[in-house]
Every structure is written in C-alpha cells, then in structure tokens.
Amino acid sequence: MKICFITSTVFTLGGVQRVVSVLANELSKEHEIDILCTSDNSLVNREIYGLNENIKINIEPNLWNENIKNRIIKKINKETNLLNKKRYVSILTNEYYNKKTQQNFVEYINSKKYDVVIGVEGKYSILLGIISDKLNCKTIGWQHNSYDAYMKNKKRYYWNQDILFEEYIPRLDKYLVLTEYDQKMFLQEKNIKFKSEREILSEDYIFSAEVCAKANVICFYDKTIYYYCDNEQSLTNSYRSDRYKKAVVLYKEMHKIAEKYKLTNNEILRMDNNFLINMLVCFKHISLSSGMNKRNKLSEIKKICKDEDVNGVLLKITYADSLSLKILKKLMLKTNSRMIYILMRLRYH
Numbered sequence: 438m439k440i441c442f443i444t445s446t447v448f449t450l451g452g453v454q455r456v457v458s459v460l461a462n463e464l465s466k467e468h469e470i471d472i473l474c475t476s477d478n479s480l481v482n483r484e485i486y487g488l489n490e491n492i493k494i495n496i497e498p499n500l501w502n503e504n505i506k507n508r509i510i511k512k513i514n515k516e517t518n519l520l521n522k523k524r525y526v527s528i529l530t531n532e533y534y535n536k537k538t539q540q541n542f543v544e545y546i547n548s549k550k551y552d553v554v555i556g557v558e559g560k561y562s563i564l565l566g567i568i569s570d571k572l573n574c575k576t577i578g579w580q581h582n583s584y585d586a587y588m589k590n591k592k593r594y595y596w597n598q599d600i601l602f603e604e605y606i607p608r609l610d611k612y613l614v615l616t617e618y619d620q621k622m623f624l625q626e627k628n629i630k631f632k633s634e635r636e637i638l639s640e641d642y643i644f645s646a647e648v649c650a651k652a653n654v655i656c657f658y659d660k661t662i663y664y665y666c667d668n669e670q671s672l673t674n675s676y677r678s679d680r681y682k683k684a685v686v687l688y689k690e691m692h693k694i695a696e697k698y699k700l701t702n703n704e705i706l707r708m709d710n711n712f713l714i715n716m717l718v719c720f721k722h723i724s725l726s727s728g729m730n731k732r733n734k735l736s737e738i739k740k741i742c743k744d745e746d747v748n749g750v751l752l753k754i755t756y757a758d759s760l761s762l763k764i765l766k767k768l769m770l771k772t773n774s775r776m777i778y779i780l781m782r783l784r785y786h
Contacts, residue, residue: 439550440464441471443542443565444557447488448479453581457557458486465492471549475501500545502537518597526600533601534564543571555579559595559602562612566605570697578612642687642711646694676722678737684715685746709754713762716741716769724781731778739774 442461447454461470470492477498483490510532514520520529542564546554555577556562562578569576595602606612677683691708694700723729723737741747751770757763761784768777 438468438552439471440468440553440555441473441546441549441551442555442557443473443475443561445476446474446479447472447494448474448482448485450485453557455486456581458488461492462487462489465489469493471495471551473497473500473545497545500538500541502535502541504535507532507535514597521597521600523600526604529598529601530567530604533598534567538564539568539571543568547571547573553577556609557581559598562609563598563601563605566608569608569610570693573699575610576608578606578609580612580614643690643694646691676726676728680719680722681716681741681744681747684712684719685750687715688712688750706756709756710758710762712750712754713757713766716747717762717765720765720777720781721785724778725785735774735778738777739772742769742772742774742777 442457444453444457447457447461457472461472464470472492472494474494474496475498477496481494481496488494510520514529514532519525520532546568551574553575554565554572556565557579558581559578562580565572565576565578688708688711691711692705695705695708719741720738723734726734729737748770751766754766757766761780764780765777768780
C-alpha cells in the first residue's frame, strides 16, 4: 500500500514530528511511505527522530497558496468570529484554503497514485475533507491535540474555525482523535452524526453505500439479527410534500459516492432504478392521501412531473428493471398525471 503523510515538517523538535516519524518507520516495514512537507524552513535531518532511509521525503512549499487578502480576512475572523457561521462556510473555506491551494493538492496527490493520504493535525485534516471528493484515495485526518486545545484556546490553533470542522471532517474516511472525551466532543458539539431522514430521504442508503465502499471484506450471515418494524405513520410510509425533492438529493449524493469510489455501471444502474422507485412511492402516497381531493392529487402529480430537477434525473436514467418503472418514466416525461393517478389507484386501492 502507498501511504502519504501531509505535515509542515518532521525536521524540527516537537511531539507531532516525533510521532509521525515513529509511525512512518513502523508502517514502512510493510508499505511504501511518503512524507509531504509543506515547509522548507528546516534542513532535512533524518537523525532527529531516526527516520528510515526508505521513507521518501517530498518538500513542496509551493503547494500552499495564500495571498494578503486571505491573511487579512483570517485575522478579522480570528478576532471577531464574523465568518464562523454556516451561511459563510464557502467564504471562510476560500480564505483559509483557497481554490489554488485546493487545486495544487488535488493534482499533486492524484499524480502520486496514493492508496491512503493522512492529514496530520487539524489544518491538513480539514484540507483533505474539502478536496476528498476529487481524490482517488482514502483520506484520514489525525488530531494531535485535545478538542479543548483546538477549539477553545482563545486566538490559538483553530479558534473561530468551528464551522470548517463541522462541514469537512465528516467528509473524511476516518478521523483519529486522542481520547474518548475528544471523540464525544467532536460528535456532540460539531454535530457529526448519522443523518436524519428529515434531512435526506433513505438515509440508510448513504450509510450502507459508504460502509460497503470502505469494507475490505463483505460476508453473508444466514441468521436473523435485525427486525424491521413497519410503522404506517412513519415518515417513510406517510405523505410528504417534499419527498420528490429529497429523492433528487439522494440521487445526487449516491452518484457522488459512485464517482468517489469508482463504482461500476451495475451499481449506477441500481441507483437510477432506486430513483424511479422513490417516484413511485411519491405517487402512491399522493393517491392514498386522505387530505387531498382528486383535483389536488392530479395537480401535485403534475407538479412533480414538471419539476426541472426531477426531469433532469429522468433524462439521465437509461435503465429500469421492471415494466411498471419503465412505464412510469415515460408517463412522467410526458407529464401524464391522469394516467399515473389511474395506475396508482389500480395498484394500491
């Protein structure tokens, strides 16, 4: 396996430098190890922490790009907390990790064909989270200080950068922390959790896809270990006016996963088929709804069929595994709301 550590340097005295050197030495016994240093302020001296000769050192100070504007806005944010908010996350991201920096690291990492890249400390962990969807490798963040030191140490470390952790750390394949307390604080305070079905439709699809993509081995177990309780009043089984929008979001998220892990055409076809099933469920719930008359039901079905995002997905879909789904797709593209309603009545009433 080809593994890369990204850090500022391992050639000065310090705890991070020592731990990275020790771990790199151990891993180099079975793997090909690179250490990417973004600072050239120190001379290469492997004797400081006994770094093995078979570990490749790449010193690339020009990967990190920062202009005067970035420095000024970062200083303002550190002093005022002005941009440390969800609505400003894209602005804050571009000031701490501008587009040129992101592009430089994406091109460098992909050119080296690494299997795993490890961002050492918060700075490089966040960077990897930002560019993770553009990398052809697994990404790991590695925290080298306590949660309180990182987030609550006034005007030091990652002061007033909370939103960057919340937004980008969950995008990593793994994030290593020092203690159970740090784990608890990141999960609770940074809102890193399993998505609710109120946020995204079929949230277990996302979870399952990520788990399967990262698993080394998948085994089948012939015993029942999970019982699903079907609740007719649940969000899954009840009418939701925004269900079709959530289905579009799910479709896009699943295709991001497909692109990230280079899934085969078979998996992509299943994702396409799942979108049609979700549309079928939307129309089923509309037809069964007791809160709408027939005219309103037809109007709701027509609105879904004419939705720009829904049509955009339908035009991309080339496969449906049943005749009913093929017919549904054609009827939706023709905005034949009346025929869709009739079919739902015949099938579910």
